[in-house]
Amino acid sequence: MQALSPPPSSSSLSSSIVGTSRRRRPPTGPLVVHCIHRSYDSVNFPAGVVSSRSDWQSSCAILSSKVVGQEQPPESRSGADSIASVNGHKTIDLDLVPIDKAAAKPLTITDLAPAPMHGSQLRVAYQGVPGAYSEAAAGKAYPKCEAIPCDQFEVAFQAVELWIADRAVLPVENSLGGSIHRNYDLLLRHRLHIVGEVQLPVHHCLMALPGVRKEYITRVISHPQALAQCEHTLTKLGLQAAREAVDDTAGAAEYIAANNLRDTAAIASARAAELYGMQILADGIQDDCGNVTRFVMLAREPIIPRTDRPFKTSIVFAHDKGTSVLFKVLSAFAFRNINLTKIESRPHRNRPIRLVDDANVGTAKHFEYLFYVDFEASMAEVRAQNALAEVQEFASFLRVLGSYPMDMTPWSPSGGD
Numbered sequence: 001m002q003a004l005s006p007p008p009s010s011s012s013l014s015s016s017i018v019g020t021s022r023r024r025r026p027p028t029g030p031l032v033v034h035c036i037h038r039s040y041d042s043v044n045f046p047a048g049v050v051s052s053r054s055d056w057q058s059s060c061a062i063l064s065s066k067v068v069g070q071e072q073p074p075e076s077r078s079g080a081d082s083i084a085s086v087n088g089h090k091t092i093d094l095d096l097v098p099i100d101k102a103a104a105k106p107l108t109i110t111d112l113a114p115a116p117m118h119g120s121q122l123r124v125a126y127q128g129v130p131g132a133y134s135e136a137a138a139g140k141a142y143p144k145c146e147a148i149p150c151d152q153f154e155v156a157f158q159a160v161e162l163w164i165a166d167r168a169v170l171p172v173e174n175s176l177g178g179s180i181h182r183n184y185d186l187l188l189r190h191r192l193h194i195v196g197e198v199q200l201p202v203h204h205c206l207m208a209l210p211g212v213r214k215e216y217i218t219r220v221i222s223h224p225q226a227l228a229q230c231e232h233t234l235t236k237l238g239l240q241a242a243r244e245a246v247d248d249t250a251g252a253a254e255y256i257a258a259n260n261l262r263d264t265a266a267i268a269s270a271r272a273a274e275l276y277g278m279q280i281l282a283d284g285i286q287d288d289c290g291n292v293t294r295f296v297m298l299a300r301e302p303i304i305p306r307t308d309r310p311f312k313t314s315i316v317f318a319h320d321k322g323t324s325v326l327f328k329v330l331s332a333f334a335f336r337n338i339n340l341t342k343i344e345s346r347p348h349r350n351r352p353i354r355l356v357d358d359a360n361v362g363t364a365k366h367f368e369y370l371f372y373v374d375f376e377a378s379m380a381e382v383r384a385q386n387a388l389a390e391v392q393e394f395a396s397f398l399r400v401l402g403s404y405p406m407d408m409t410p411w412s413p414s415g416g417d
C-alpha cells in the first residue's frame, strides 16, 4: 500500500488551503472540491482510499452534491414570504427558511462537531505506512476508522485541510525520545485544531527477513525516534551494525522486504513484521518498558470545550521582552492552580534573533522563541479564560491550538503496539 504523497506544488497549495480551512463550513463546497481536483491530479492514492483518479473524482462528486444539497435555491423557500408581519414589522426582507415544526429541534453538541459529510467511516490521516505506530494510534483514537497513510506529516495536515480526510492523528512527543518538533512547527503553520489526544505504549521489535541471523546484520534502519528509543538495547544486543534513519518504522520493514535485503534489520511493530513477512529477532527492545508516545487528533473545526470531564488546553505564544515575561506568563497559570503538563520552545522563524544593547557595552543577540504550553483545564472554565487574558497582556502573539479531553486510559505498559 502506498502512502499519500504531497501534491506537486505543495507550497503554493498550502497558502490557498489555509484560506479555506479558516471557514467554519465551506460556503461553496464545490469550490473546495475543485481545489482538490486541481491539486491532486498527479497524486498516488493509497489503495483502500481511492484507487484511481476517476474513483477520486466520483468521491468528489458525492461530496459536492451533499454540499450543494444543503444550499436550497431561494425559489424553493415557499412559505417564508407569505408571513405578512411579526410585531408589526414586515418580514418580506427577511430571508426566512420555513420551519418544519415536527423536525425542529435544538442544536446539540453533536451537531456542532459534525460527522463526516460523506456519511461513511471517519477517514483519519496518519504519517507512515500500514503497521506504523501512528496507524495504531489512529485506530485507538477512532476505532473502526478508515486510516489513510501519508508519506509526510505535512501531507496528513493537507489531507484534512483538503477534505480528503476528516481527522489527522500525529505524534507530538515520546517519553524517551522527547518532542517531535516538526509537528509543533506544522501546528502553527496550518489552521487545524487539536480535538483530542491519545497515548500509545510503543513496543518495538528487531526484525529481519526469515532465515537471517543477528550476526549477518550490518545495518539497522528505522524512524529516528524508534532508533533513539532503542539506542542502549541495540548496543547491549552486540550488533555490529550502522544505524540509519528512514521515514517510518513500518516503512523500514516494507523496504527490507521489497528489496530482499539480507544484511539489514528494521525496528518496527509486531504488526509490521506480520504485514511484510519479517521474522522477529528480538521483542521489546525499547530502552524503557514504559515507552509511550503521545499523539494529537486534528480536525478542521474545534470541539466545544466542556467541564464535565478532564480537559487539556494547548496554546502557543511569543513575547518580545526577554525571560522575565516568561515567568509572568507561567505565573498566570500557577496563581490559578492550573497545572502545566508540557512546555516546549521552538525558534521564532519570522524573527529568530533580537539585538539588545541595554548595558551599553556592545550588542547582545538573543534568540527569539515561540512557547508551546499544555495545561490541565478546559477553555470553558473561567480560571482558564482569565489566565489566557493575562497571558495575552504580556504576549505579542497568542493562539489556542485546542481544548480537548485528556486521554485517561488506564496505564498498561505491556499493552504493546
Ligand SMILES: O=C(O)C(=O)C[C@]1(C(=O)O)C=C[C@@H](O)C=C1
Pocket: 127, 128, 131, 132, 133, 134, 135, 171, 174, 180, 202, 223, 225, 226, 247, 248, 249, 250, 293
Ligand atoms: O514510524 C512510526 O511507526 C510512527 O508512527 C512514527 C513514530 C514517531 O514519529 O515518533 C511514532 C511512534 C514511535 O514513537 C516511533 C515513531
